Amino acid sequence: MSMQTYLGLDIGTSAVKGVLVDAHQFCLATASSAYSVTHPNAGWAEQDPELWWQAVEKVVAQLRQQAGAAMAKVAGIGLSGQMHGLVVQNRLGGVIRPAILWNDSRASQQCQQLKQHLKNNVATITSIEPMPAFWAAKLLWLKDHEPETLANAHHFLLPKDYVRWRMSGERITDMCDASGTQLLDQARRAWSPEILAVCGVAEHQLPQLAEGSTALATLKPDIAARWGIEWDIENQVPIAAGAGDVAAGALGLGAINEGDAFFTLGTSSQLFIATSGYRPAPEHALHAFAHALPGRWFQMAAMLNGASVLAWAAKLMGVSIDEALAAAENQKSAASSLLFLPYLNGERTPHNNPDARGVLFGLHPSSSVGEVIQAVLEGVGFSLREARNVIEQAGTPITRLTVIGGGSRSDYWLQLLADILERPIMRCEESESGPAFGAARLARLAVTQENPEAVCQPPKIERVFEPSPKKHRHANNFARYKRLYRALEPEFDV
Secondary structure: OOOOEEEEEEEOOOEEEEEEEEOOOOEEEEEEEEOOOEOOOOOOOEEOHHHHHHHHHHHHHHHHHHOHHHHHOEEEEEEEEOOOOEEEEOOOOOEOOOEEOOOOOOOHHHHHHHHHHOOOOHHHHHOOOOOOOOHHHHHHHHHHHOHHHHHHOOEEEOHHHHHHHHHHOOOEEEHHHHHOOOOEEOOOOEEOHHHHHHHOOOHHHOOEEEOOOOEEEEOOHHHHHHHOOOOEOOEOOEEEOOEEHHHHHHHHHOOOOOOOEEEEOOOOEEEEEEEOOOOOOHHHOOEEEEOOOOOOEEEEEEEOOOHHHHHHHHHHHOOOHHHHHHHHHOOOOOOOOOEEEOOEOEEOOOOOEOOOOOEEEOOOOOOOHHHHHHHHHHHHHHHHHHHHHHHHHOOOOOOOEEEEOHHHHOHHHHHHHHHHHOOOEEEEOOHHHHHHHHHHHHHHHHHHOOOHHHHOOOOOEEEEEOOOOOHHHHHHHHHHHHHHHHHHHHHHOO
8 A cells, every 4th residue: 555645636616626645644746726706696606617627637737747656656536525516417418507606695585495395394304494505495496597407407416526427427426515415314314305306306317325435436547547647447546435625624634523623714614513423403504414434424504705705805905815914913903993794605604694795894084904804804703703602502512623724824813713712723734735635535545445533633733823811802893793793684685
């Protein structure tokens, strides 16, 4: 096994990230390739799946350039990706329309249809009330608004699974990503006949289900040759079923056992805690999904707005992200006098409100770029604080948190978040490549059949951000933040 390497690919919302990992779990090479999201109408978010495949090809080429000899020895491939995206294929595998992404809110009315048809039993089956992000509502939207699309649809795939199909010709998904379709019976880890019937979808149109650490597909020989991977008929390259990005990130952090917790600062944000059993809490708008490993689940507060909100604010202010962070830090202010609701894409936990929108409150003539950016950073922090509160109200205590994602690079922001969350925050080495690294771990498990605890060890901690002695300085703004949302909530639905 010492010569073997493992390739992990994360099909994200804004980029594909790839890592090449050796048998000692050392990252030999990393690469990324970016793309954009289109918004044809307010609240819509779409991508052309071809962008993902082109980005995968570029990432693999970069990895091969960095470590060609190691690429040749790839023994397994793992996939991670943005959850909830709906890819519709015709009989020949052609993509009928752009993929509808996780942060698309067009199907809010169809959520009510689901509840009516299933007599409010959706959450009992899927762990969560209907939300427009999930496939179930999107399929009903297609039925109502694009019946010709649905009539020509022969297959439905999630983003990473579309990439697997391009790599192998097989249509397969893992339990975690399937959880995010709202078509999965979580307790049984099987497609739900009741929900499929309401959505007008047959099980043969859906990908085959597999546990994330198993491999039911192999890399096509012509692609292996193009990527510089050794291949022969007796030594084919398996592709692990993989995981949605949040569960893959958990494996990268070793968060597989009861109580292991982390949060992400990527395009969106999630607060995740692993559980040893299935514990739904739909009354708190918490997700209780199947983990990437057999017999394990997790609870997750999902927020639709994360580090992308900072990128939006910086662009609006005409500064780079680094300049924006520096301006906020130079404020040297304990807490901003402004308030920011970060709901640019609506919100899930705890509001389940796709119509919620971003609000900047309290502007005055002397308001500066730094003060606005500080309010934006605090707003994301308050959103995470609400998530922490509802998870603990659901009965799962959080004592400390690891962080991953692009936003984790900022020391200033992480200290601010530690103060707001009132919990220590740990940043790990390679914190930005978590899901891709977790995918590589799933590839290894699929090949070696090792004990997951032996492979999914926590990474080395680079730094711990302890809450400051004056951690309660944000309590007043947090209370104002919650009051502001309650006051404006009736105005969002117009």
